[in-house]
Amino acid sequence: MDNAFAAPGLPGGLAGAAPALLLELDTAVLDPQALLEQQRERDDAIDMLGGTLQKLAEETVARRSTLEARWLDDLRQFNSQYDRETLARIDRVGGSQAFVNLTRPKVNTLIGRLCDILLPTDDTNYGVHATPRPELLLYADELQAMQVDPAQLTPEQAQELARSIADKRCRAMAEEMQDQLDQANYAGVLRDVIEQAAIYGTGILKGPVVEARQRVSWEPLSDGATTVHVGRPSTALQPTLRMVNLWDFFPDASALRIEDCDFIFERSFLTARQMRHLSRQPGVMADRVASILAGGAERMSVTTGHLGELRRIAGLSETTQNRYEVWEYHGALSVEDWRACGFDLPEGDAAELIDLDVIVTFVNGTVVKAIMNPHEAGERPYSVFVLERSDVSLFGIGIPRLMRGSQASANAAWRMLMDNGGLAAGVQAIVNKRVVKPEDGNWSVRPRKTWYVDTDELNADVRGAINFFDVPCNIGPLLELFNLSRLLTDEETSLPQIAAGQQGTATKTAQGMTILINAANTVLRRIVKNFDDEITKPLITRWYNWNMQYNQRADIKGDFQVIARGTAALMQRDEQIQRLMQAYQMASQVPEMVQSGKHLEMLGELFRLLGLEARFVLSDQQIAQLHQATQQQPPQQPPPPDPRIAAAQLAQQGQTERLQMQLQHDEAQQQLDAQLHMQKLALQRELAAQAAHGKLTELGVRQQLSLAQAQAQSDNIRLQIDAENQRQNAELAYAIHNGGQGI
Numbered sequence: 001m002d003n004a005f006a007a008p009g010l011p012g013g014l015a016g017a018a019p020a021l022l023l024e025l026d027t028a029v030l031d032p033q034a035l036l037e038q039q040r041e042r043d044d045a046i047d048m049l050g051g052t053l054q055k056l057a058e059e060t061v062a063r064r065s066t067l068e069a070r071w072l073d074d075l076r077q078f079n080s081q082y083d084r085e086t087l088a089r090i091d092r093v094g095g096s097q098a099f100v101n102l103t104r105p106k107v108n109t110l111i112g113r114l115c116d117i118l119l120p121t122d123d124t125n126y127g128v129h130a131t132p133r134p135e136l137l138l139y140a141d142e143l144q145a146m147q148v149d150p151a152q153l154t155p156e157q158a159q160e161l162a163r164s165i166a167d168k169r170c171r172a173m174a175e176e177m178q179d180q181l182d183q184a185n186y187a188g189v190l191r192d193v194i195e196q197a198a199i200y201g202t203g204i205l206k207g208p209v210v211e212a213r214q215r216v217s218w219e220p221l222s223d224g225a226t227t228v229h230v231g232r233p234s235t236a237l238q239p240t241l242r243m244v245n246l247w248d249f250f251p252d253a254s255a256l257r258i259e260d261c262d263f264i265f266e267r268s269f270l271t272a273r274q275m276r277h278l279s280r281q282p283g284v285m286a287d288r289v290a291s292i293l294a295g296g297a298e299r300m301s302v303t304t305g306h307l308g309e310l311r312r313i314a315g316l317s318e319t320t321q322n323r324y325e326v327w328e329y330h331g332a333l334s335v336e337d338w339r340a341c342g343f344d345l346p347e348g349d350a351a352e353l354i355d356l357d358v359i360v361t362f363v364n365g366t367v368v369k370a371i372m373n374p375h376e377a378g379e380r381p382y383s384v385f386v387l388e389r390s391d392v393s394l395f396g397i398g399i400p401r402l403m404r405g406s407q408a409s410a411n412a413a414w415r416m417l418m419d420n421g422g423l424a425a426g427v428q429a430i431v432n433k434r435v436v437k438p439e440d441g442n443w444s445v446r447p448r449k450t451w452y453v454d455t456d457e458l459n460a461d462v463r464g465a466i467n468f469f470d471v472p473c474n475i476g477p478l479l480e481l482f483n484l485s486r487l488l489t490d491e492e493t494s495l496p497q498i499a500a501g502q503q504g505t506a507t508k509t510a511q512g513m514t515i516l517i518n519a520a521n522t523v524l525r526r527i528v529k530n531f532d533d534e535i536t537k538p539l540i541t542r543w544y545n546w547n548m549q550y551n552q553r554a555d556i557k558g559d560f561q562v563i564a565r566g567t568a569a570l571m572q573r574d575e576q577i578q579r580l581m582q583a584y585q586m587a588s589q590v591p592e593m594v595q596s597g598k599h600l601e602m603l604g605e606l607f608r609l610l611g612l613e614a615r616f617v618l619s620d621q622q623i624a625q626l627h628q629a630t631q632q633q634p635p636q637q638p639p640p641p642d643p644r645i646a647a648a649q650l651a652q653q654g655q656t657e658r659l660q661m662q663l664q665h666d667e668a669q670q671q672l673d674a675q676l677h678m679q680k681l682a683l684q685r686e687l688a689a690q691a692a693h694g695k696l697t698e699l700g701v702r703q704q705l706s707l708a709q710a711q712a713q714s715d716n717i718r719l720q721i722d723a724e725n726q727r728q729n730a731e732l733a734y735a736i737h738n739g740g741q742g743i
Helices: 032-063 065-078 084-093 103-118 136-146 155-183 186-200 272-279 286-295 305-313 335-340 348-352 404-424 475-493 510-550 573-588 591-596 598-610 620-632 643-737
Strands: 126-130 202-222 227-244 249-251 263-270 324-334 355-363 366-372 382-386 428-431 436-438 451-453 466-469 560-564
Touching: 032 065, 032 249, 032 263, 032 324, 032 335, 032 355, 032 366, 065 103, 065 186, 065 305, 065 404, 103 186, 103 475, 103 510, 126 155, 126 510, 136 155, 155 227, 155 510, 155 560, 186 202, 186 227, 186 382, 186 510, 202 510, 227 510, 263 272, 272 286, 272 324, 286 366, 324 335, 335 355, 382 510, 404 475, 510 560, 573 598
Parallel strands: none
Antiparallel strands: 126 560, 202 227, 202 382, 249 263, 263 324, 324 355, 355 366, 428 466, 436 451
16 A cells, blocks of 8 residues: 655654554563553554444445446446346347447547647646745755855845745756656556546546655676676655546545545555565554465455456456455544554644544554654645536546437437348248248248249139238438437537547638637636646645655755646647747847847747757757847947948939839829720720610511501401301301202
8 A cells, every 4th residue: 555645764654743553661561461461452452443444444335336336337338338227128129239339439539638738748737836925034055055144135135036046946846846757657647547537527646655666776897807787776765646446436425525525445456465565665564464464364355346347347257356455544533542552643732632634554454554644734645536526426427427318319229220221121021821831941031942832722823922011211310310319429528529630510711610629628628627726736736745845855945836737738839829929029129028038938939839849949048148248249330331332322222213203104104094995995885885775776666567567467367267257157057948958
């Protein structure tokens, strides 16, 4: 287990108030039997404490069983697996078990976006700065080395000196912390925390915790003729950090934030080898660890039911977990219980307090280590990042839970589409078994198959013995339902397609894309701000406090403050470059900015954003030297003008003026010609319009005359036809009247 905040270089991890088991002999008591009785009472008190904490741990585990069931559903959804109830329902109807995983891309998109913003490759997501008005008395050692008496300085000089010392030490502190975090794999651990938060809604980070890290230094060894390098192993206690598995983190169930927890349990599973390594850690009671290893019977506790289900989701078979369940308790303990166990109490008036903040490590109720919280501020080494906060629990809501409904809808639509597609792909057959039977006894339909007539009726009609029909194909409506469910995932997770690099139905204009990207970052900006407040700033602050309390370097100590810079990284790099280029152009035209070298600092930042190498940018020392050389260099007087050059310049100026006058004259003539040409064209258009109007009038008169003549001819023909019809009717009537004889 981790020895949180333990002081390096002290035996047993004891620092200030960090206690160990009292084994001091009382000079007034020399009876060995009394000493054994006193030791037995202490052991009984320690065992009672371990049993109480073990019971509390098991109750805390059982209290969140419903929450763990939800996490299992989230993990199944992320791994494209149905729960048992859904699978049973599908099996009853014989439907498709296809699972369209829309959850994993959304989770990976969020992880990628957060890692790009919070873990830049060319910068840190935090900063350490000196306070605006540092106190000079904080740096008495520095003033003594400089042989400076603060009483002889004016307030302005003292403030300037304090700021200079604070800035130098702040840079040293930042470099020390950056080196420690790099060795602790800071970026890798934070990626694990982000991934856990994206799936389950909660990510837990622990640090700084002190661990013994072995290093090998290679020293040259020579016999005068040959030189070889020999490794010298050494062990040093260094701060580190790690991601705490959500399944092994049990805070106070009544708390909504980590700082409100009355207690915190952390569970670990150690092998026998790791247990032996634990016995050699500072502050651990080795005899108790040895008794646990000698027993070896009870290793796994009843709180490990989730392991089997996790292995089944991962596609692994059940296996025997030959590990010890180790608990670490962070919480309050009364002074009476602490004293009864024989542990040291802090110096001063701490014994008058009601409760102590302690860290107790136990295995199956057997306490193997107990120390007080060594951090002077009383902070616990845990930070919790919540993706979507819940109103009733410390644990948050992840992406799978947010899109549970749309994922289920998409799966249902896709299963129906697959089932309908399979039925509609081939025809359905209706066979009358009383008329025909298959040659091979198999009633399935296949090409070139022979069927026998199975009836005694002569001339039986076998054409109706086998009929076929098609199942309606509803793929189109089902596909629309699936696409609608897919769009709902964007709304439920606030991660549109454009956030994953897919344009989708977004506009293709540059301005429109910028607006959409900024809108897509709105929710992401809130998540990043939560990460800054819940992970980055608390962790770096604890790291700074650890270095102030335990680091042996005096040149890094000072009054500093920590800032988180994740939200500022949301501004697009292109926008930063544009603004910086504008600021650089303005600064280059201001003499004060040029003399102070600020425009060169802007240029260096611009080169960094552009991804250019640092060798193109002047260092601070080079900028100072250049500024000093510019101030020391006397202003140069311009040389007297050469008469020949002046005459040539006058001649060139006169020729230029003549050319300009000629160009102006030609331009005016061209404008006049253009105006005349336009007037001529307008007159021609007007004459053409009048001629066209006359022709149209003439055509209209002619057309009216032609219509009148055609009407007269039509009336004449109609009169002739009517007269002929009347004559024929009269002849027909006369013939009928005279018995069919003609006129």
